[in-house]
Amino acid sequence: xxxxxxxxxxxxxxxxxxxxxxxxxxxxxxxxxxxxxxxxxxxxxxxxxxxxxxxxxxxxxxxxxxxxxxxxxxxxxxxxxxxxxxxxxxxxxxxxxxxxxxxxxxxxxxxxxxxxxxxxxxxxxxxxxxxxxxxxxxxxxxxxxxxxxxxxxxxxxxxxxxxxxxxxxxxxxxxxxxxxxxxxxxxxxxxxxxxxxxxxxxxxxxxxxxxxxxxxxxxxxxxxxxxxxxxxxxxxxxxxxxxxxxxxxxxxxxxxxxxxxxxxxxxxxxxxxxxxxxxxxxxxxxxx
Amino acid sequence: xxxxxxxxxxxxxxxxxxxxxxxxxxxxxxxxxxxxxxxxxxxxxxxxxxxxxxxxxxxxxxxxxxxxxxxxxxxxxxxxxxxxxxxxxxxxxxxxxxxxxxxxxxxxxxxxxxxxxxxxxxxxxxxxxxxxxxxxxxxxxxxxxxxxxxxxxxxxxxx
Numbered sequence: 277x278x279x280x281x282x283x284x285x286x287x288x289x290x291x292x293x294x295x296x297x298x299x300x301x302x303x304x305x306x307x308x309x310x311x312x313x314x315x316x317x318x319x320x321x322x323x324x325x326x327x328x329x330x331x332x333x334x335x336x337x338x339x340x341x342x343x344x345x346x347x348x349x350x351x352x353x354x355x356x357x358x359x360x361x362x363x364x365x366x367x368x369x370x371x372x373x374x375x376x377x378x379x380x381x382x383x384x385x386x387x388x389x390x391x392x393x394x395x396x397x398x399x400x401x402x403x404x405x406x407x408x409x410x411x412x413x414x415x416x417x418x419x420x421x422x423x424x425x426x427x428x429x430x431x432x433x434x435x436x437x438x439x440x441x442x443x444x445x446x447x448x449x450x451x452x453x454x455x456x457x458x459x460x461x462x463x464x465x466x467x468x469x470x471x472x473x474x475x476x477x478x479x480x481x482x483x484x485x486x487x488x489x490x491x492x493x494x495x496x497x498x499x500x501x502x503x504x505x506x507x508x509x510x511x512x513x514x515x516x517x518x519x520x521x522x523x524x525x526x527x528x529x530x531x532x533x534x535x536x537x538x539x540x541x542x543x544x545x546x547x548x549x550x551x552x553x554x555x556x557x558x559x560x561x562x563x564x
Numbered sequence: 565x566x567x568x569x570x571x572x573x574x575x576x577x578x579x580x581x582x583x584x585x586x587x588x589x590x591x592x593x594x595x596x597x598x599x600x601x602x603x604x605x606x607x608x609x610x611x612x613x614x615x616x617x618x619x620x621x622x623x624x625x626x627x628x629x630x631x632x633x634x635x636x637x638x639x640x641x642x643x644x645x646x647x648x649x650x651x652x653x654x655x656x657x658x659x660x661x662x663x664x665x666x667x668x669x670x671x672x673x674x675x676x677x678x679x680x681x682x683x684x685x686x687x688x689x690x691x692x693x694x695x696x697x698x699x700x701x702x703x704x705x706x707x708x709x710x711x712x713x714x715x716x717x718x719x720x721x722x723x
Contacts (some may be wrong), residue, residue, distance in 0.1 A: 277607050278588075282585055317607070317608070378696050379675075381624065
């Protein structure tokens with residue numbers, strides 16, 4: 277299949293890229309292209325201009341700094357998978373990267389692209405909700421920080437302006453006695469989730485849950501934060517009843533669309549099951 | 565629409581080409597350079613038949629623009645066998661009956677080549693993970709895994 281016609285631009289600096297976004301007709305930012313190019317080939321997207329940010333230096337930071345894990349716009353899923361820091365301190369990110377598409381796609385796909393695409397079936401949004409990530413959007417007037425909770429507002433709709441680039445994700449470094457996990461149900465390797473649940477929590481000294489973040493994948497038209505489920509865990513000793521109540525609250529927060537991956541009832545039940553599993557895995561990693 | 569002048573090195577040979585923005589890397593390789601060993605299977609980023617090495621990294625060439633490969637070193641199946649004959653991995657596919665229809669084989673070979681480069685002695689689980697983006701519809705995975713193991717063992721003998 278052949279993509280529709282477009283013009284292609286490969287700016288060598290962020291300023292040049294922002295200038296192009298401000299002056300070109302109907303521009304679209306591309307990083308790894310692993311979501312955009314298939315959409316072009318299927319004629320689901322047809323931008324007049326593609327601005328490939330892949331050759332801009334300085335957008336490939338993957339490091340902890342000032343209390344945040346910084347993930348630059350060009351960091352690939354494979355880089356995330358190979359990071360010792362991520363494996364040690366952010367296992368939920370490793371869980372997530374491992375179940376996205378397949379290793380060949382992950383060699384080019386970027387984490388920031390996974391967020392900026394605005395697809396509720398993508399996996400990183402739920403994880404970033406659980407982690408309380410901040411998104412750095414750089415535009416003609418400089419950079420602004422967007423809370424992940426404010427970012428997604430509709431199917432493939434985000435707060436990112438047409439003249440802005442998602443240049444960085446900032447994840448607060450986890451507190452002591454923290455753990456997280458992402459659990460996804462997929463029909464086959466590389467498929468979009470039937471359902472997915474991301475849980476990041478920290479434990480107080482007495483073993484109760486000090487804080488909890490829970491995000492859900494492909495269970496509504498946007499990624500979902502399961503606030504009631506978080507509340508059901510926070511301040512509680514995480515026993516079987518508490519976990520079951522939180523998992524049910526997560527299922528109740530979903531509005532899945534029935535399709536080939538399952539009915540509403542099935543997906544909601546899977547949201548419950550996967551959230552319980554993710555909580556247990558996160559607790560084990562937190563040392564609880 | 566604009567064309568772009570690009571330079572790519574394919575299997576060690578430098579090529580200059582004027583490409584349309586929307587030309588896919590796989591079409592540059594197959595149609596312009598007439599290297600038809602790289603196959604097009606699903607054309608939707610699923611099957612991996614079009615896998616090539618881009619600066620040593622296996623990628624699906626149906627999901628990369630040719631213009632994105634400007635300045636890159638591309639490796640295709642035609643570049644594997646040299647004056648000394650087949651690579652240990654190609655030999656492994658022959659010895660272990662790693663193909664039936666052969667359509668997925670070029671992609672499997674490129675992914676397997678990259679795997680062995682970064683991990684000369686992979687476990688069965690690591691091989692299966694590495695080839696999880698390459699689909700074989702003859703369901704020949706058992707022998708494909710054996711072929712990679714054969715190559716790892718043969719290469720290890722020389723150490």
